[in-house]
Amino acid sequence: MPAMRYREALNQALREEMEADERVFIMGEDIGVFQGAFKVTQGLLERFGEKRVRDTPISENTIVGAGIGAAMAGLRPIVELMTINFSLLALDQIVNCAAAIRYMFGGQVKVPMVVRMPQGAGHQLGPTHSHSFEAIYLHVPGLLVAVPTTAADARGLLKAAIRDDNPVIFIEHESLYGQRGEVPENGEPMRFGEAAVRREGDDVTIVGVSRMALTAAKAAEELAAEHEVEAEVIDPRTLRPLDLDTILESVRKTNRAVVVEEGWPHGGVGANLAALIQEQAFDHLDAPVARVTGADVPMPYSKPLEQAAFPHPEHVVQAALSTFRDL
């Protein structure tokens, strides 16, 4: 298995799917001549030309809307937005159109489109470029939501997203673009709704979303080394559909659960998962479901403040240990 960076894996998925299907094209701000703000689309313009790799004006709502219209008329567009914060400008088109169109028109039409964008803090980009909004999109029926963590998942899930007939919100992470990982050679798309068990353990289940799956894995090593706690780490990989079965199976074994996410606490992924776990595995829980989230503040710029505003392994360790407290 060749190792490659997360951004290269995404690039390869785009290339392969564009080779395979003439109807697939990509558009976004600075993805062509500039090769992408995070270089995910490097070389695509040269390979596929301006018809299929389209630089757009800075008009997020209209770019996404045009993607939806093109998808309704039979194409398979991929729209790149520069960050998830910018996708809020397109929230109208994503929620009122992409997610609703098939339903509100009685199933006459489909919207096979992918909206790709990175999220996450850590680069001192301040309060308008650093947030994590997977919970906003998780909220909306009609959308699929992918949050790949590894290079292999990035490639496999993006291929699946492009081939799927539903609108997919594909959330990458700014801090993961440079991460290396092994990628299987067969190039097959992966299935949505299949969580990955990153580490097996019997004592506590830790669910980590997006980059937080890596943070959770680091915390698990520390829990084993320092506290003799064997944590099971689960990366859901997609939030809609969600592989709740794998999470519940693990919780029924460990009787303890911690959910780790980078986004805000209220109405977050952890809030949702905590509700689902207590609804469906209440009798198996030995402690309340613990949540580790980003701080309930707009992301600050200053480095120490920013670092304090999103979860690190030590926060996860503390949360995991808290589930062992005497109640």
Next chain:
Amino acid sequence: MRPTRLSRILSAPFRLLVRALIAATTFLLARESRDVGRTGGEGVTSTAMEAGDSVKVAEAEAKAAEARARAAEAHTRAADAQAPGDGQGEAERAVERRPPEDVGAEHPLPEPEACRRILEKMALIRNFEERAGEMYAKAKIGGFLHLSIGEEATIVGTVDAMRDGDYLLSTYREHGQALARGTHPNAVMAELFGREDGCSRGRGGSMHLFDLERRFLGGYGIVGGNLPLAAGVALSCDYEETDDAVVCMFGDGASNQGTFGETMNLVALWNLPIVFLVVNNQFGMGTALERHSAVTDLSQKSAGFGVPGHRCNGMDVLDVHAAVTDALEKARADRQPQLVEAVTYRYRGHSMADPEEYRTKEEVEEWRRRDPIATFRRRLAGDGVLSDQDADRIDEEAAKAVDQAVEFADQSPFPDLASLYDDIYVYGDQVRGWHTVDERSPDVHPGEHEREAPEVSHELAEAGAAYANVGNAQERRRRQRGNGEPDEDEGEGEPGADEREEEGGAD
């Protein structure tokens, strides 16, 4: 007391607030009286009860009207008290709307067959909209209802200039567009009634009609929301190297949305085959054109983005037809997107819940004198193409078709409650059923319970339907009041108070 400068400044927004309050109160009261009518009339079969109910309805309506008048009076008094000595409100409101006589040109009549077709379509739309208004008053139609009476020439002139392969996108005032495009009146009326045979299977309602076969890609409820979509459809025409083009219709109010400028720029940049048709009916809801747009010649608004504009007389079907034909030709052949502003007027309110405080009866009357159908009929008769008798027959045929549409819609079933979760997703490799993405109940999610999913969805739907008072309401009411055979599921005896509460709060 003379108002100080400051109090004058403060009083203007206050007056607007008061007007909004009056409108809201009137709207709420209007709904209330409709709901009384609905509860009284639905599902009642005995003649005696019908008579009793209609008296009740009449009483309730009279009461509601009285309350409306009282509320309006009280608000006016409050406004006067707050804005002493300010007599400018009326004058501000009565700005004269631009008449369309200075817009457009005379055109020769097309072939007699085309003339007849155009008149038929306009008559169908007029009759359909009038009946829809009646059906709304009878509570056969829920939600909002936006009628396009007065805009028939703009609609038919535009759609008739399109080819079958062209795409049309519209706003939430789009019954006429669907009808002009050829969607059967039965399917449109059934959609308004929320029935399974509606053109969007009852999911969309009046604001969200759709007919893929006729390339009518929808009504959209967000002002300005359809422009980006239309650009995408035009992009697909270009991408697939077809000869098809797109027409995107929207109102004067949408020209103030960000999507307007964004979309104009994008289509001009990419040379897409698209025509934007601005239905300038003079009002964005209740805000007059000159109060919502700094540039009131809307045909000028797109030019700076690279989309040339042209203005036509929206009350003259031939002028609209000529303008759109020309624009489509340029968009299709020269890959030069175009904008056409049709200056027109809607006779009715923004929606059925509009007290029309913002314009005078005289203004509406003045525009009615330019009626697009009457004008076209006079022209046809004058040129000896179609006699008045022939035109009357066309109108009668249209009325008959609409009668049939109402009958059809009334017969069509409400969507099956088990279909609540249909068509949210395309099922396939990634989504194998709605239950894979919906974990709302412990019985639903785990894979081993998948077989039970349809039943659970039905229960959820049933609970929702009881609240919304659709389906077999009579039976449900009887059961919940406890004067029928007690339902096994419901337990015995009187239902809980909250249950009745829920029923009473329906809608």
